[in-house]
Amino acid sequence: MPTKPILSPINVLKGKIPDEKSGIEVRKTICSICNPISHCGIDAYVKDGVVIKVEGTRENPHNAGTLCSKGAANRQYIYHPDRIMTPLIKKGDRNSGQFEPISWEEALDIIGERLLRMRDESGPESVVFYAGFPKWMRPFLKRLAHSFGSPNYCSESSTCSAGALLASKLNYGAAARPELPKCRCLLVWSTNPFYSNTSAVRKLLDVMEKGIKVIEVGPLITPLTSHADIHLRIRPGTSGALALGMACVIIEEGLHDQEFVEKWTVGFDEYRAYTGEFTLARTSEITGVPSDLIVKAARLYATTKPAGVLNGPNATVHHTNGVQNHRAITALIGLTGNFDREGGNYLVPPSYLYVVNGLTTRQQAFEQSRPWDEMPPRVGEDLYPVWCRLIPEAQAIHLPFQIRSGKPYPIRAVMGFGMNHRMWPGSDHMRESLKMLDFLVDVDLFMTDTARLADLVLPACTSFERSELKFYPEQHVIWTGPVIEPLGESRPDADIIFDMAARLAPEDPLLKKGYKECVDWILKPTGLKVDDLKRYPSGYTLKDIPMPPYRKYEGRGFDTPSGKMEFTSTVLEEAGIDPLPRFKEPGLSPWSTPEVAGEFPLILTTGARLPIYVHSRTFRLPWIRRLRPDPMVDMNPVDAQHRDLSPGDWVELSTQRGKVRVRANLTEIVPPGTVNIFHNYPGADINKLIEPDYLDPISGYPGFKSLLCEIRKAS
Amino acid sequence: MNRDGHMTRLTFSLDVSRCSGCMACVVACMDQNDPPEGILGFRSVERIEMGAYPHVRISFVSISCFNCENPPCIMVCPTGAIRRSGNNGIVQTVTDLCIGCHACLMACPFGSPVFGGAGTMTKCNSCEERVDQGLEPACVRVCPTRALRFGPAARAALETPGETG
Numbered sequence: 001m002p003t004k005p006i007l008s009p010i011n012v013l014k015g016k017i018p019d020e021k022s023g024i025e026v027r028k029t030i031c032s033i034c035n036p037i038s039h040c041g042i043d044a045y046v047k048d049g050v051v052i053k054v055e056g057t058r059e060n061p062h063n064a065g066t067l068c069s070k071g072a073a074n075r076q077y078i079y080h081p082d083r084i085m086t087p088l089i090k091k092g093d094r095n096s097g098q099f100e101p102i103s104w105e106e107a108l109d110i111i112g113e114r115l116l117r118m119r120d121e122s123g124p125e126s127v128v129f130y131a132g133f134p135k136w137m138r139p140f141l142k143r144l145a146h147s148f149g150s151p152n153y154c155s156e157s158s159t160c161s162a163g164a165l166l167a168s169k170l171n172y173g174a175a176a177r178p179e180l181p182k183c184r185c186l187l188v189w190s191t192n193p194f195y196s197n198t199s200a201v202r203k204l205l206d207v208m209e210k211g212i213k214v215i216e217v218g219p220l221i222t223p224l225t226s227h228a229d230i231h232l233r234i235r236p237g238t239s240g241a242l243a244l245g246m247a248c249v250i251i252e253e254g255l256h257d258q259e260f261v262e263k264w265t266v267g268f269d270e271y272r273a274y275t276g277e278f279t280l281a282r283t284s285e286i287t288g289v290p291s292d293l294i295v296k297a298a299r300l301y302a303t304t305k306p307a308g309v310l311n312g313p314n315a316t317v318h319h320t321n322g323v324q325n326h327r328a329i330t331a332l333i334g335l336t337g338n339f340d341r342e343g344g345n346y347l348v349p350p351s352y353l354y355v356v357n358g359l360t361t362r363q364q365a366f367e368q369s370r371p372w373d374e375m376p377p378r379v380g381e382d383l384y385p386v387w388c389r390l391i392p393e394a395q396a397i398h399l400p401f402q403i404r405s406g407k408p409y410p411i412r413a414v415m416g417f418g419m420n421h422r423m424w425p426g427s428d429h430m431r432e433s434l435k436m437l438d439f440l441v442d443v444d445l446f447m448t449d450t451a452r453l454a455d456l457v458l459p460a461c462t463s464f465e466r467s468e469l470k471f472y473p474e475q476h477v478i479w480t481g482p483v484i485e486p487l488g489e490s491r492p493d494a495d496i497i498f499d500m501a502a503r504l505a506p507e508d509p510l511l512k513k514g515y516k517e518c519v520d521w522i523l524k525p526t527g528l529k530v531d532d533l534k535r536y537p538s539g540y541t542l543k544d545i546p547m548p549p550y551r552k553y554e555g556r557g558f559d560t561p562s563g564k565m566e567f568t569s570t571v572l573e574e575a576g577i578d579p580l581p582r583f584k585e586p587g588l589s590p591w592s593t594p595e596v597a598g599e600f601p602l603i604l605t606t607g608a609r610l611p612i613y614v615h616s617r618t619f620r621l622p623w624i625r626r627l628r629p630d631p632m633v634d635m636n637p638v639d640a641q642h643r644d645l646s647p648g649d650w651v652e653l654s655t656q657r658g659k660v661r662v663r664a665n666l667t668e669i670v671p672p673g674t675v676n677i678f679h680n681y682p683g684a685d686i687n688k689l690i691e692p693d694y695l696d697p698i699s700g701y702p703g704f705k706s707l708l709c710e711i712r713k714a715s
Numbered sequence: 716m717n718r719d720g721h722m723t724r725l726t727f728s729l730d731v732s733r734c735s736g737c738m739a740c741v742v743a744c745m746d747q748n749d750p751p752e753g754i755l756g757f758r759s760v761e762r763i764e765m766g767a768y769p770h771v772r773i774s775f776v777s778i779s780c781f782n783c784e785n786p787p788c789i790m791v792c793p794t795g796a797i798r799r800s801g802n803n804g805i806v807q808t809v810t811d812l813c814i815g816c817h818a819c820l821m822a823c824p825f826g827s828p829v830f831g832g833a834g835t836m837t838k839c840n841s842c843e844e845r846v847d848q849g850l851e852p853a854c855v856r857v858c859p860t861r862a863l864r865f866g867p868a869a870r871a872a873l874e875t876p877g878e879t880g
Contacts, residue, residue, distance in 0.1 A: 067743070
């Protein structure tokens with residue numbers, strides 16, 4: 001018999017042990033602070049209707065009981081004093097930032113009345129529907145936009161993973177992910193899953209410990225680096241050159257898959273000729289990577305079969321040549337015969353909300369309630385025709401420009417969900433543009449700086465206070481139930497959208513049936529139903545889901561105009577763009593703009609994840625903020641020495657567009673000559689220092705990850 | 716107690732090769748223990764950088780009270796405010812006896828003791844209430860890379876971290 005501890009008698013509430021004595025009950029939900037690939041299962045410890053602790057759900061195969069630092073902070077997220085408790089309407093002057101409460105009925109009626117009037121006066125396209133984070137309400141919002149008649153549904157995907165998807169679609173008609181754990185070699189290109197997709201790294205580490213070869217590409221040292229066989233520390237913005245240089249080695253040494261290339265690709269001769277320009281000496285000079293490492297990496301990737309390429313959602317495309325750089329990277333997959341092969345990059349279409357697990361739903365059919373050709377052109381369609389051809393939404397980065405120009409038609413209202421103007425390059429330009437609208441609505445959890453600009457603010461609730469459908473890559477599915485009552489008068493985003501639909505698109509046959517019925521409609525091909533899923537509070541792991549075969553192209557070709565993998569893109573050629581994955585220097589770099597580099601000699605890369613932050617979503621949580629209270633720029637000690645800086649010094653980081661005051665974090669995470677800073681700090685918004693038109697010409701993506709700056713000790 | 720009647724010392728182990736410095740353990744500790752104002756919780760993560768460009772190695776360590784075999788804090792405490800608990804060897808503080816002299820902090824190789832607003836020492840107690848119920852400490856449960864473990868000291872040294880149920 002174990003003796004009871006003598007020093008501290010068991011205090012059940014202190015230990016938060018769930019049982020009858022403590023009155024603590026464990027209820028199941030999910031976290032939705034970060035991206036939909038994660039959204040870990042949560043055990044919410046609830047006492048008297050209040051969450052007093054969270055833990056990862058052990059029986060959820062995705063996170064298996066674990067969480068990340070953000071997920072562990074959910075209580076401060078749910079109960080933050082900045083939570084909006086009632087619908088609010090702007091009081092007095094539009095720029096006052098002052099609000100007064102209003103009832104839901106009044107708020108929704110105002111929205112209905114104003115937006116319908118604008119539709120009559122200026123056409124439905126003058127109203128934009130925007131979805132930020134999280135992404136769970138997107139299918140419903142997109143359908144509402146199109147049923148209302150507007151082509152202008154857009155989202156945070158205008159800077160997220162859609163750019164890389166676009167590039168892959170140009171090459172292959174689709175994007176394919178590495179089939180772990182079957183890969184024997186993993187080429188990890190500019191991504192740090194330890195901080196961006198924490199729930200997945202447990203399994204990645206298990207695979208790496210079994211001896212998989214890992215090549216890491218990226219300027220920063222990450223937790224992956226110590227596990228990598230080779231680390232190619234490129235200068236930011238030179239991914240394309242490195243990929244072409246690697247291709248040159250692979251082709252010259254005859255390591256490419258000649259059978260695949262001959263039978264299933266177009267444009268190989270032009271591509272081969274072009275890669276010939278990327279000699280080792282030149283590639284090394286451009287990228288800063290030693291020649292011997294380029295050769296070693298090219299050989300290791302090309303000869304270790306099967307091999308997968310793992311890229312981040314956007315680090316490779318946040319450059320002014322982002323799409324072409326990413327095309328050059330993914331071209332290596334086909335070149336080496338690893339596309340849609342077992343253990344290579346395996347093509348499985350997403351099932352629901354970006355998750356790939358072999359299931360098929362009707363999400364796309366649900367969202368597109370009206371075909372594009374029955375609606376006016378989308379925001380950005382004239383400038384980014386390739387984006388609009390391949391990505392089924394408007395390009396949100398162009399929104400401030402069209403608000404200002406009124407061309408080709410005026411934008412009068414934005415109905416935003418979780419909108420943050422700091423996502424845009426030149427965030428002040430976006431902020432001022434939003435003020436020019438006739439009507440701005442923001443649905444949010446917190447009174448954010450963007451919400452303060454709105455005419456109407458509606459309170460959303462967290463994942464703990466609502467019901468939603470969530471798929472996992474592990475073929476696990478959950479329909480969550482609320483574990484606590486919504487705080488104040490806050491409501492689930494979906495409920496708000498369906499109430500708006502009753503006013504804006506009352507004739508939509510699906511939206512008028514309601515939320516749960518729409519989810520059932522989307523789920524139909526899976527045979528799953530919401531009512532059945534309700535019986536499994538922590539979710540249900542599906543058995544025997546048939547996975548698609550490998551090498552599907554052998555049956556139906558590639559989903560490209562030529563039906564083949566395209567080293568030279570037909571879609572780009574038709575749009576008058578160079579069809580080869582051509583490398584170009586970043587818009588601002590020591591090579592492309594030496595005159596700017598004279599005054600701003602440091603390469604600035606922004607937005608790499610920190611483990612405790614996901615965009616702006618956890619800045620306000622005291623537990624998290626205490627771990628890194630001040631905005632910091634990562635800087636190599638060598639660069640600091642040249643500027644007489646000590647660790648923690650306050651510095652002025654400046655670009656041609658402005659400056660921010662941050663602290664110097666002296667670290668070898670960054671190589672000499674490159675500095676790295678997290679985005680979205682309210683008091684040190686780095687996007688203010690980037691021109692609003694510093695963009696990739698194909699996707700409209702901002703060049704967040706390669707530009708120029710200087711750092712000086714702050715006075 | 717184990718079969719020989721000796722105390723089974725429970726402690727943390729960390730596989731440094733798997734620790735990514737993600738801070739989940741630090742925040743889970745806060746969520747479990749609701750640290751009072753002025754205290755950041757009982758666990759910290761440090762980044763250790765060795766070398767200089769281009770030959771660099773960066774690792775992370777998660778640190779808290781390891782329930783040492785011969786705890787120096789117990790030896791130096793002038794009032795006997797630090798003791799081991801009976802059944803699992805967890806090093807405990809008796810707040811009423813603490814005079815806030817900081818001797819324990821000077822002696823601790825891990826910097827584990829923390830001093831809050833009241834001036835008295837408090838520290839990680841390995842989530843003893845959970846351990847008594849057969850649960851792991853909150854920091855161990857949360858660890859997304861399974862780098863952090865908790866168990867009998869003799870086993871902790873030998874255990875291969877990694878995937879478990």
